[in-house]
Amino acid sequence: MGLEDINWALIAPLIIVEMILLAVALIDLIRIEETNGPKWVWAVICIFISLIGPVLYFIFGRRQ
């Protein structure tokens, strides 16, 4: 599939929103004092698993 076949105007919002989610997760990760488990592991999970990674962090990583 050639890249020119894709209508980027359609997909761009999806990518931007996912980027925002990732950014929010990482900023929160830096500012928070303590997480469940090591911080760098959560950073890796957030960056390498798109969508699910940040969600997992928000639900399980933040200490309530």
Added chain:
Amino acid sequence: MQWSVIFKKEMVEYVRNVKWIWVPIVFLIFGIMDLITTYYLPKIIESVGGMPEGAQVNIPTPAPEQAFFMSIGEYGTMGILIIALVSMGLIAGELKSGVYELVLSKPVKYSNYVTAKWAALSTLILTSLFIGLLAGWYYANILYGDVSFGTFIGTFLIYSIYILFFITISVFVNTWFKRPGMVLFVSLLFIILVNIITSIFGHYLTWSPGHLSSYLNGYIHTGNVTGDLWGTLATTLFLIVILLFSAVTVLKNKEM
């Protein structure tokens, strides 16, 4: 007065633990992901390859209404899971950490405590659902064809009753256990049971909440609110009230 204090405290907490950012974003992604993947599916299959020479890939393009309903399908599974995960510590977490005793050592009414928390969670989830469905409706219009704005509003109103039903189940189960994991498990079991019972005895229980999404599918296609749909909405609202009452009662009689 007291009610709004608890409600506001809950809202501040949602802002602090960034739920007001990530829950709407996740619902937004759920709303549009299926629409986009289905739209590009033929191209994806083509580019992945592995098809024998001359094979024809015929994937019918869904009708606009069908496409819009895909968003609902996503909320019926992934959405429910996210709601269960978000709400599993709502009261159970406070029971466990002792915040609950702290709150109720002041003269706080149980009913205020439960309903304020329920309302706060509902506000968060329903706002997210609205944003997600709106995005889904927008994409269905762009990629597949016209779905009227009225249909979108109707769909949102009807489906939010089902979502409220699940939120209420989760709040109710929250009053039983101290362990959030247990709440997650039991509330999911609850909604699965409702759906299984509906699919077995569906002929008799025509007003069961489990029918809501299939009736909703009919509504999206025809635009008519049938008698069965009204009945189902009424039953579901009735069950929501009953569950909230029971949640208050269970919490009142709980030995700490």
